[in-house]
Amino acid sequence: MNERIITFSAHALVLSDKTLHPQPAKMHIPDWYKAVPNPQYPSLQRTIKACKPFLDSLTAGYIIKNTVDQKINFNVPDPDGKLNTWVEISKDLESMGDFIKTVVNFNKGDEYHDISQIGTGCPYAQKNKGFGIYKILNAWTVHVPKDYAVLYMPLLNRPEDRFEILSGIVDGPNPLPTNFPCYFKKQGTWVLEKGEPIAAVFPFKKENWKMKVSEKTEFDHTLTSFRYASKLRKWYEDKLWKKIKWS
Numbered sequence: 001m002n003e004r005i006i007t008f009s010a011h012a013l014v015l016s017d018k019t020l021h022p023q024p025a026k027m028h029i030p031d032w033y034k035a036v037p038n039p040q041y042p043s044l045q046r047t048i049k050a051c052k053p054f055l056d057s058l059t060a061g062y063i064i065k066n067t068v069d070q071k072i073n074f075n076v077p078d079p080d081g082k083l084n085t086w087v088e089i090s091k092d093l094e095s096m097g098d099f100i101k102t103v104v105n106f107n108k109g110d111e112y113h114d115i116s117q118i119g120t121g122c123p124y125a126q127k128n129k130g131f132g133i134y135k136i137l138n139a140w141t142v143h144v145p146k147d148y149a150v151l152y153m154p155l156l157n158r159p160e161d162r163f164e165i166l167s168g169i170v171d172g173p174n175p176l177p178t179n180f181p182c183y184f185k186k187q188g189t190w191v192l193e194k195g196e197p198i199a200a201v202f203p204f205k206k207e208n209w210k211m212k213v214s215e216k217t218e219f220d221h222t223l224t225s226f227r228y229a230s231k232l233r234k235w236y237e238d239k240l241w242k243k244i245k246w247s
Contacts, residue, residue: 006062006150006203007143010177011103014139019195020067022140024246026059028197030158033058041232052241057156059246061202067139068093068106070192072163074184075129085131085184105177107137113181124166128183136165136180136198144172144203151202152178158197162186165199171206 008022015021039045048054071088078084087109093100094108101108112132115125124133142150153167154160165180180199192198228235 008140010139022062022064025061061200063197064199066196066198069194073189075187105137105139111135124183133181138177138179141177148172149206155200
């Protein structure tokens with residue numbers, strides 16, 4: 001088997017806390033999905049458990065977690081009574097100094113992308129009520145081989161109604177951690193807790209592709225439909241699906 005290795009590295013302070021370690025996405029299957037019955041005959045009992053593409057979306061890749069508690073104040077009155085957005089961290093953590101901040105790589109609440117960098121017409125700026133785009137700093141450097149890259153994006157099929165990071169692709173080997181600009185969704189005051197999943201990580205090989213458009217004949221469509229419909233279960237799983245191990 002042709003296996004590739006993706007390595008997550010961080011300072012010893014972060015590494016010592018196993019609750020912060022990245023994990024395969026399969027370790028974070030949503031409880032609601034687990035509760036759905038697993039049908040014996042998918043063609044007769046159509047539940048989401050019969051959909052391998054959806055299952056693959058839940059088990060693919062890796063998950064990076066938030067490093068420190070962050071109190072989010074989004075579009076709420078500040079001490080002067082003006083609607084504002086700001087982020088706070090523990091005063092004790094803040095007092096530990098720039099060295100701790102640098103090696104752990106967390107936002108003290110003062111690192112934003114000015115709205116002028118994306119323009120007021122950007123939908124993310126509008127969703128963020130025109131406030132600066134906050135950066136969730138990431139303690140982990142992700143190492144992949146040359147000619148590979150890493151796609152960072154929100155967790156697949158795990159709805160998050162409080163915030164959302166902006167997706168990005170970073171070529172490897174990259175020796176620096178990738179931080180996550182995000183926009184807030186939940187107005188008011190709430191806490192993004194230490195250890196909460198914040199981003200999905202997908203390594204892939206960078207290759208050139210060329211697009212082609214072609215006609216699918218009526219016979220091809222009918223043949224495919226017949227082959228699928230004539231099986232009570234596992235047509236896609238038996239004929240097309242290839243299970244990939246993420247560990």
